Amino acid sequence: MAEPVPQVVIVTGGSRGIGAAVALRAARAGYAVVVNSSADAAGAGSTVEGITADGGVAVAVQADVSDPAAVARLFDAAASLGTLAAVVNNAGITGNLIGPLTDVPAATVRRVLDVNVAGMVYVCQEAVRRLSTEPGGRGGSIINISSTATKAGSPGTWVHYAASKGAVDVLTVGLAAEVASQGIRVNCVAPGSTNTGLHAAAGMPDRVERLNHTIPMGRGAEPDEVAAAVLWLLSGEAGYITGAVLPVSGGR
Template sequence: MIVTGASRGIGAAIARRAALAGHTVVVNYSVDRSGAREVVQSITDDGGSAVAVQADVSDPAAVREMFDAAARLGRLTAVVNNAGITGNLIGNLTEVPAETVRRVMDVNVTGLIYVCQEAVRRMRADGNGSGGSIVNISSTATKAGSPGTWAHYAASKGAVDVLTAGLAAEVAPLGIRVNCVAPGSTNTGLHAAAGMPDRVERLNPTIPMGRGAEPDEVAAAVMWLMSAEAGYITGAVLPVSGGR
């Protein structure tokens, strides 16, 4: 299994759960090498198998190299598109610099497309593969659009939802299922990196369950969508949001 953006937060939780389920995991990272190594170490300490592979998903050549590294570990059966950024800026859309908009779209949308393309080429049952599962990570920010904070980020995640639906229908005959998990407010470093370390706590009163999600709760949803129990599900967007 390949998990992109797996050096921390939700991606790290997914990688750990996948290893516990018996997968050999490619822990992808872009810049956080030490974080990726820590995730790999925690997996191996628990008896699992994992390797850290650096690749910026917005670079198609790097994506191909990452898949080549995965191929050397065995048959690829699953890919999780978790890599995503906000640009670490908050404010109205008119305040977001053009270079930030480009970078967010390059990683969150274009990069996800590159990974999906390569995953289908490697896993398609009419080729050398035998099918598999792709799970994309979106966000419930697509519901309201994150006005005044991350409208550009919410727009990128809206594209993820649409791509999930289109690709799922396209590759179902190839034995590949494509689904999406949309986390709500989650206790990760994403908010602190953007200068809002208390954002999850401030949003708690707006969440019917009264709290933000833990990364492992999101990871559990990802693993279920990849499991045989979800074998007849494709094109779905599963919110993990406490009812918000």
């Protein structure tokens, strides 16, 4: 009897933080995982090593999601592992700075929008092309990673970033309705303050701890807690859910 073809999930921005946690959980759930990164080859390699050491299947693929041609190559690489079943659209940046919007350089604004908005769109476009039942695909699931920063807008810190994540929420809702008849579910997970390297990279490593008093549960999330929500939305238990924006925020 022929071996079953692996179900493949692509995780963009999978070299660290939430993306790495999603990749590891997905592998434990039985997916073959494509771990994408833009430049962090060492981090992506570490995620792959963690998966393979646990008996899973994974490959690291470098691709800048703001480049549509690179996104197409990323999906081509996924096809070599098995049948694409899911895409976790996690790649996102803040521009590695914290401050008022007037202090954000134009080049930083452009790069954040290119990755967080245009990159999300390019990945969603390619995912629909590959998953849609209309041209013969098998359907599947897309999870976009947003942020609860969209609620308050992150004044004084990351207004540009919060604005980009607001676009992700709208993209999710619109695309979910557009492709529901094509066998594709599109949902969004919106983490609150999460213990990742994002804050340290922007020069404020204690930012999550400083926000704890604003969170009803009194602490920031761990990446694996966000990953658990992602994997649930990918599962059959969430089979009638599409167009949802699920906050994972401790009540904030």
